[in-house]
Amino acid sequence: xxxxxxxxxxxxxxxxxxxxxxxxxxxxxxxxxxxxxxxxxxxxxxxxxxxxxxxxxxxxxxxxxxxxxxxxxxxxxxxxxxxxxxxxxxxxxxxxxxxxxxxxxxxxxxxxxxxxxxxxxxxxxxxxxxxxxxxxxxxxxxxxxxxxxxxxxxxxxxxxxxxxxxxxxxxxxxxxxxxxxxxxxxxxxxxxxxxxxx
Amino acid sequence: xxxxxxxxxxxxxxxxxxxxxxxxxxxxxxxxxxxxxxxxxxxxxxxxxxxxxxxxxxxxxxxxxxxxxxxxxxxxxxxxxxxxxxxxxxxxxxxxxxxxxxxxxxxxxxxxxxxxxxxxxxxxxxxxxxxxxxxxxxxxxxxxxxxxxxxxxxxxxxxxxxxxxxxxxxxxxxxxxxxxxxxxxxxxxxxxxxxxxx
DNA sequence: CTATATCTTGAATAAACATTCAAAATATAC
DNA sequence: GTATATTTTGAATGTTTATTCAAGATATAG
Numbered sequence: 281x282x283x284x285x286x287x288x289x290x291x292x293x294x295x296x297x298x299x300x301x302x303x304x305x306x307x308x309x310x311x312x313x314x315x316x317x318x319x320x321x322x323x324x325x326x327x328x329x330x331x332x333x334x335x336x337x338x339x340x341x342x343x344x345x346x347x348x349x350x351x352x353x354x355x356x357x358x359x360x361x362x363x364x365x366x367x368x369x370x371x372x373x374x375x376x377x378x379x380x381x382x383x384x385x386x387x388x389x390x391x392x393x394x395x396x397x398x399x400x401x402x403x404x405x406x407x408x409x410x411x412x413x414x415x416x417x418x419x420x421x422x423x424x425x426x427x428x429x430x431x432x433x434x435x436x437x438x439x440x441x442x443x444x445x446x447x448x449x450x451x452x453x454x455x456x457x458x459x460x461x462x463x464x465x466x467x468x469x470x471x472x473x474x475x476x477x478x
Numbered sequence: 479x480x481x482x483x484x485x486x487x488x489x490x491x492x493x494x495x496x497x498x499x500x501x502x503x504x505x506x507x508x509x510x511x512x513x514x515x516x517x518x519x520x521x522x523x524x525x526x527x528x529x530x531x532x533x534x535x536x537x538x539x540x541x542x543x544x545x546x547x548x549x550x551x552x553x554x555x556x557x558x559x560x561x562x563x564x565x566x567x568x569x570x571x572x573x574x575x576x577x578x579x580x581x582x583x584x585x586x587x588x589x590x591x592x593x594x595x596x597x598x599x600x601x602x603x604x605x606x607x608x609x610x611x612x613x614x615x616x617x618x619x620x621x622x623x624x625x626x627x628x629x630x631x632x633x634x635x636x637x638x639x640x641x642x643x644x645x646x647x648x649x650x651x652x653x654x655x656x657x658x659x660x661x662x663x664x665x666x667x668x669x670x671x672x673x674x675x676x
Numbered sequence: 677c678t679a680t681a682t683c684t685t686g687a688a689t690a691a692a693c694a695t696t697c698a699a700a701a702t703a704t705a706c
Numbered sequence: 707g708t709a710t711a712t713t714t715t716g717a718a719t720g721t722t723t724a725t726t727c728a729a730g731a732t733a734t735a736g
Contacts, residue, residue, distance in 0.1 A: 302592075302593070303503065303588075303589055305501065305503035305504050306503050306589075306593065379591075379592045380588065380591060380592055382588050386647055386650075387588060389650050389651070390578065390580050390585060390588065390647070390650055391504075391589065393577075393578060394499065394500075394577045395500070395504065403651075407651050408651065435660060438648070438657065438660075439661060441644075442644035442645060442647070442661050442665075443640070443641070443644055445644040445648055446639075446640035446641055446642070446643040446647070447640060449584055449588070449640070449643035449644070450639065450640045450643060452584075452587050452588060452591060453587070453601075453602045454602060459636065462636075463636060463637060463640050466633070466637050466668075470664075470668045473671075
């Protein structure tokens with residue numbers, strides 16, 4: 281009984297890319313067989329169907345994002361410094377990327393939201409976890425006396441999420457890295473101000 | 479030679495709704511014949527094809543948006559007061575609406591961007607005009623000595639656009655009107671601060 | 677080496693889709 | 707009232723789509 285011959289993570293990353301670039305609906309099975317190198321039957325054997333492959337890709341995306349997140353936010357560095365770096369990385373990501381600047385989660389959420397309740401809630405949960413990850417960092421900074429305990433950290437993390445959504449959408453209209461950087465810096469300043477107003 | 483029997487604007491508004499709700503790809507011709515009440519042939523006669531109908535709907539959406547915009551920003555009221563009302567209206571729109579909270583322009587931009595250069599540039603132009611409309615309002619406020627002439631009005635209008643993109647995306651994840659209002663208020667405060675820092 | 681359970685292959689299938697078209701309807705022009 | 711140009715109609719068309727499946731390949735177990 282042979283185990284799957286293909287590298288699951290690699291296949292999921294290829295699928296992820298195709299889904300982000302073309303969108304779920306416009307991604308045909310043919311696109312997926314091309315990008316993953318798998319034959320239709322193999323995909324159906326491993327992931328049940330196109331929807332199952334999307335769900336698996338979403339899970340992989342979440343895992344990859346969390347690793348990236350942890351890479352940026354370490355305990356040794358001040359939260360605000362880590363946040364600045366995190367935002368700068370998003371700016372670079374948007375400026376570098378040729379195709380679609382959206383993240384898989386928001387793109388799929390907007391596209392599928394009202395046609396598939398389960399997928400909607402999977403994505404909403406992931407986005408909420410991401411927002412909570414910011415909040416945790418702020419929380420830890422308060423415990424380390426780095427931020428005032430008066431900070432409304434849930435408001436801050438929501439506003440931060442909103443800002444990043446906006447930044448990525450703004451990046452869709454042809455714009456320069458300099459402009460994106462200005463916007464990211466402004467967002468950073470506004471978050472920073474929320475930590476200082478006590 | 480009979481003119482078209484149907485009401486063009488009404489047809490386009492129906493098509494607009496269907497496109498926003500289901501997305502361009504997932505909107506079938508059958509969906510469109512149902513929502514517009516037109517038979518396939520009539521749609522092809524009047525708009526050439528599905529893509530043509532989208533382009534016409536985008537143009538109608540732009541016109542409708544501009545009317546709404548002018549309804550909010552009148553010369554008699556202070557810009558910041560008008561802006562507050564404008565943002566509050568967006569919050570209400572997101573809270574009321576059952577289905578998709580995105581605006582047609584951003585939704586179609588994210589979906590189609592890299593598969594149709596012409597549509598991408600039509601939408602980008604519309605979004606840029608919208609951003610410029612904010613900038614014009616700020617400009618007029620400077621001329622009326624209502625705002626300092628030191629204000630970086632293009633930066634302000636870009637940041638405002640970004641914030642609204644973010645707000646609408648945030649609204650896609652199930653959230654309450656109260657939370658959206660907090661975010662809109664925060665955005666308003668941050669824009670306001672940009673007018674005062676001189 | 678043989679048996680077996682699993683995976684791979686890719687052509688076949690059936691449904692959904694955008695689009696076409698010829699016939700019928702209809703409003704204006706003269 | 708007749709002619710004419712345009713729109714409306716909806717069934718037919720051909721393509722694209724996700725999905726299936728039976729035959730073949732392959733790695734482990736005994």
